[in-house]
Amino acid sequence: MERILFGDNQFFAVNHISDEKSRSQSIKFREDSAIIKTLDEARSFGINTFMCTTHDRIANICEIVRNDPEKYKDFKIYPCMPYAHKYANAVTELGIAGTIKQYVPGNLFGSILKGGVAYLSKDFLSIMELLVDAEMKMFKGVNTPVIFLQNVITDLFLGLHADEILIGFYNYVKKKYNAEAGFITMNMPKLLDVLEDGGVKNPIICSSINKVGFRMSGGKDLYEETLKTRQFRAIAMQVLGGGAIHPKEAIEYVCNLPNIESILFGASSKANIQNTVETIRHFDSINKA
Amino acid sequence: MIKVALIGAGKMGISHLSILGAHPDVEVVGVCDTSKMVNDFLSKYGKFNCFTDYQKMVDEVKPEAVVVAVPTKFHYPVIKYLLEKKISVFAEKPFCLNASQGQELVTLAGKQQIVNQVGYHNKFIGTFSEVKKIISSGALGNIYHFVGEAYGPVVIKPKQDTWRSDPSEGGGCLLDYASHVIDLINDLLAPVNSVKGSLLKSIYSNNVEDAVYSLLELSNGVSGVLSVNWSDDTYRKMSTTVTIIGTQGKIVSDANELKVFLKDSNALKGYSKGWNVSYITDLTEQVDFYLRGEEYSLQMDYFVRAVAGKVPNSINTFQSAWYTDNAIELIKNSSK
Numbered sequence: 337m338e339r340i341l342f343g344d345n346q347f348f349a350v351n352h353i354s355d356e357k358s359r360s361q362s363i364k365f366r367e368d369s370a371i372i373k374t375l376d377e378a379r380s381f382g383i384n385t386f387m388c389t390t391h392d393r394i395a396n397i398c399e400i401v402r403n404d405p406e407k408y409k410d411f412k413i414y415p416c417m418p419y420a421h422k423y424a425n426a427v428t429e430l431g432i433a434g435t436i437k438q439y440v441p442g443n444l445f446g447s448i449l450k451g452g453v454a455y456l457s458k459d460f461l462s463i464m465e466l467l468v469d470a471e472m473k474m475f476k477g478v479n480t481p482v483i484f485l486q487n488v489i490t491d492l493f494l495g496l497h498a499d500e501i502l503i504g505f506y507n508y509v510k511k512k513y514n515a516e517a518g519f520i521t522m523n524m525p526k527l528l529d530v531l532e533d534g535g536v537k538n539p540i541i542c543s544s545i546n547k548v549g550f551r552m553s554g555g556k557d558l559y560e561e562t563l564k565t566r567q568f569r570a571i572a573m574q575v576l577g578g579g580a581i582h583p584k585e586a587i588e589y590v591c592n593l594p595n596i597e598s599i600l601f602g603a604s605s606k607a608n609i610q611n612t613v614e615t616i617r618h619f620d621s622i623n624k625a
Numbered sequence: 626m627i628k629v630a631l632i633g634a635g636k637m638g639i640s641h642l643s644i645l646g647a648h649p650d651v652e653v654v655g656v657c658d659t660s661k662m663v664n665d666f667l668s669k670y671g672k673f674n675c676f677t678d679y680q681k682m683v684d685e686v687k688p689e690a691v692v693v694a695v696p697t698k699f700h701y702p703v704i705k706y707l708l709e710k711k712i713s714v715f716a717e718k719p720f721c722l723n724a725s726q727g728q729e730l731v732t733l734a735g736k737q738q739i740v741n742q743v744g745y746h747n748k749f750i751g752t753f754s755e756v757k758k759i760i761s762s763g764a765l766g767n768i769y770h771f772v773g774e775a776y777g778p779v780v781i782k783p784k785q786d787t788w789r790s791d792p793s794e795g796g797g798c799l800l801d802y803a804s805h806v807i808d809l810i811n812d813l814l815a816p817v818n819s820v821k822g823s824l825l826k827s828i829y830s831n832n833v834e835d836a837v838y839s840l841l842e843l844s845n846g847v848s849g850v851l852s853v854n855w856s857d858d859t860y861r862k863m864s865t866t867v868t869i870i871g872t873q874g875k876i877v878s879d880a881n882e883l884k885v886f887l888k889d890s891n892a893l894k895g896y897s898k899g900w901n902v903s904y905i906t907d908l909t910e911q912v913d914f915y916l917r918g919e920e921y922s923l924q925m926d927y928f929v930r931a932v933a934g935k936v937p938n939s940i941n942t943f944q945s946a947w948y949t950d951n952a953i954e955l956i957k958n959s960s961k
Contacts, residue, residue, distance in 0.1 A: 350861065351881075352905070352906075353881045353904040353905065353906065354881060354882050355866075355881065355882070356882075358861065362859075362861075421862065424636070425778070425779070427635075427636045428636065428779065429784055431635070431660075432636075432660065433660060433662050433663075436662075455661070455662055455666065460669070460670070488916070491915065491916045492643050492916060493643075494647065495642070495643025495644055495645075495646040495647040496639070496642060496643050496667070496670065496671045497670065497672065498666075501670060522916070523647075523914055523915055526914070548906060548907075549911060550909075551915060552911075553915040554913055554914075579906075580904050580906035
């Protein structure tokens with residue numbers, strides 16, 4: 337993975353501290369061309385990986401990338417699935433079984449939904465695999481070397497102790513898409529234990545890592561200790577703590593931590609992208625020297 | 626270890642179950658749901674002991690506490706059954722479909738001396754707790770007006786009917802969405818005790834309202850406006866805001882950002898004259914396990930600790946949720 341990954345929250349009005357900011361972002365990025373322009377700006381500073389949720393609008397971005405193979409020859413997308421709000425709204429409307437019926441393509445679910453028959457483990461794994469395929473459709477022909485499970489799903493299964501589904505996702509992504517599975521989580525140390533126990537070596541885990549300990553469940557000390565002593569490929573997100581920490585201080589903290597392979601951030605303006613990239617490179621070069 | 630069971634493994638129930646499953650002081654002794662698929666999944670992967678009959682589950686696994694997350698119309702019989710067995714209850718919101726059923730359960734819970742809590746999670750959000758602190762300090766002077774708002778994209782087109790579109794089952798924007806805002810106002814200021822007029826508007830739904838606009842008066846005499854619409858897709862998810870205005874200052878707060886305007890420089894420690902802005906990042910408590918928001922973990926942890934006798938059972942009690950049920954009834958009546 338590259339040192340710096342570009343995120344997509346700003347494109348879809350996700351802002352963890354201000355509803356007003358989300359609204360202005362949603363106005364700024366109402367056209368796909370505005371998203372592409374920002375991605376191109378990020379590329380101009382050497383960021384070639386876009387980590388994004390499987391939002392409907394990403395299909396249009398994939399189309400643009402596919403249609404210009406020369407321009408985007410080094411460009412990679414790390415899909416993060418699912419776009420949880422789509423399913424959450426469906427569950428509200430249709431219930432859990434109704435939602436799966438709506439989103440699982442083909443007849444598999446129809447045949448196993450018939451009453452009376454017990455659901456087997458392989459049925460649930462098949463449902464998971466079909467949902468992954470449905471989410472991956474829009475990325476056909478785009479380079480997706482790492483495929484992520486969103487934190488709301490990772491953490492839901494983590495709490496339910498449905499470890500086999502997490503391991504199943506890892507195995508399926510490898511087999512079907514020849515890609516590495518990644519996991520986004522708000523409970524990094526706990527997830528690492530589960531993945532290791534399930535036989536996943538050196539997993540890719542993306543989690544909140546920031547100076548103020550925001551969304552670092554179990555505490556900042558435990559996260560730092562885990563980074564120091566355990567083997568995994570860490571991606572730090574929410575490094576600015578939702579915008580609460582001064583950017584320079586925030587980045588210095590993350591750059592000084594051991595074992596962080598990549599830093600994920602998103603920004604809407606060219607100046608902010610440039611600033612963040614330069615700050616990361618500045619602290620990285622100090623640490624190298 | 627506290628022995629906890631769950632009744633109703635739908636959207637909220639599954640989320641509570643995951644949080645309980647990760648809680649170090651909880652042993653999940655049973656799960657009850659009517660869906661075979663959900664039960665098969667939970668017993669295969671989570672190794673949960675699953676049932677389709679809650680009474681049978683209670684008899685068999687003998688929980689100390691139960692989380693009730695079934696549709697609201699089933700709250701009354703299920704909770705009553707549990708209270709009679711002296712089992713502590715965490716119920717999803719809203720509490721009951723009418724104020725008289727709720728009153729009966731409040732009385733029974735008191736008599737049985739069990740821990741009782743309702744899932745109004747806003748009270749565990751750091752920005753709103755800080756609002757409560759500021760109001761209690763008196764820094765706003767005489768409070769004379771409030772606006773409670775919530776908007777979000779739940780029903781954004783005509784849809785097939787579910788229990789959410791049936792008012793007799795607890796559907797509709799007033800019970801499902803506005804209840805959160807009413808409960809917050811009740812807690813921050815004082816319970817609603819009269820309603821001057823209400824508009825319940827159906828936008829896409831056939832049988833229930835999609836928006837609620839109402840003029841409320843509280844038991845302390847303060848009055849204000851309630852404006853809630855669950856058919857507003859300019860919002861990505863539910864967004865709740867309270868604005869509170871007094872003679873010495875004003876507060877505007879949502880779940881992420883708290884803005885406080887004070888006229889005096891020494892009104893409140895840590896706040897200066899003029900606008901003060903703080904964020905949830907500074908105001909939230911750290912949790913041991915996170916799913917969907919700190920508030921969901923914090924409210925469940927509070928319930929578990931109350932059952933263990935470590936904290937008083939004083940936040941989101943049946944009594945406080947009853948005030949909200951009562952206000953809902955007043956709003957309904959005022960719109961007729």
